[in-house]
Amino acid sequence: MDTPFGKHILAEYFECECTYLDSETAIRDLMLEAASRCGATIVGSIFHHFSPQGVTGVVVIAESHLAIHTWPEFRYVSADLFTCGTRVDPWIGFQYLKERLQPRKWVSKEVIRGRVEERFILPAYSKKVVSG
Amino acid sequence: MDTPFGKHILAEYFECECTYLDSETAIRDLMLEAASRCGATIVGSIFHHFSPQGVTGVVVIAESHLAIHTWPEFRYVSADLFTCGTRVDPWIGFQYLKERLQPRKWVSKEVIRGRVEERFILPAYSKKVVSG
Numbered sequence: 001m002d003t004p005f006g007k008h009i010l011a012e013y014f015e016c017e018c019t020y021l022d023s024e025t026a027i028r029d030l031m032l033e034a035a036s037r038c039g040a041t042i043v044g045s046i047f048h049h050f051s052p053q054g055v056t057g058v059v060v061i062a063e064s065h066l067a068i069h070t071w072p073e074f075r076y077v078s079a080d081l082f083t084c085g086t087r088v089d090p091w092i093g094f095q096y097l098k099e100r101l102q103p104r105k106w107v108s109k110e111v112i113r114g115r116v117e118e119r120f121i122l123p124a125y126s127k128k129v130v131s132g
Numbered sequence: 133m134d135t136p137f138g139k140h141i142l143a144e145y146f147e148c149e150c151t152y153l154d155s156e157t158a159i160r161d162l163m164l165e166a167a168s169r170c171g172a173t174i175v176g177s178i179f180h181h182f183s184p185q186g187v188t189g190v191v192v193i194a195e196s197h198l199a200i201h202t203w204p205e206f207r208y209v210s211a212d213l214f215t216c217g218t219r220v221d222p223w224i225g226f227q228y229l230k231e232r233l234q235p236r237k238w239v240s241k242e243v244i245r246g247r248v249e250e251r252f253i254l255p256a257y258s259k260k261v262v263s264g
Binding site: 062064 | 175176177188192194210245246
């Protein structure tokens, strides 16, 4: 893996208008494409469809991981994009997911991982609440 | 899956004194046990050993996921414990990992997931920096 110092985006997508939140195949394709667009090196993935509904999936990448959980009944999706090093940009993945999921509202937070110093922990917590 | 409203602990363990950060088998056992102790329902897992060193692993649970990344060369471990619903307690997993990894320093943050309202986003961000 790359250095342990990286970015972790915690994303919440609300009121998603896309129609495939309950499709394991579609969500897998979405996440693999997001990883690819970030510039990540995919080393494995695991996806699971829940009964009666919902999909969970994780893409393990050489630079850490991407994760997604969908709740079709709430039209809500949570996503994590954790990428170490400087070569991969998780925000590209965040934007791609936003374009595809078509949320009416979304929240993103960026947390710096791998540093204990206070100065990296406090200001690195950025928050955006946006209504589309 | 359970309701989308849950807790996500972002944990950083520094200066770990345990000797198995580079063992995929040991890290898998550690994370499966952490998931079990949290009370989670395990639905799958994926682990990967990197060359020359480092292990990444994710345990998919019915209540979301647990993830770990180890950097033996830095004696550093990042972990995510994201559990939805109220039945599973991710802090039990955090404590278990701390006991087993034996870090000299650690940082934990708890982020509430699945809520857009400001009042849930801001105060839910708690931070602890602890030196053992």
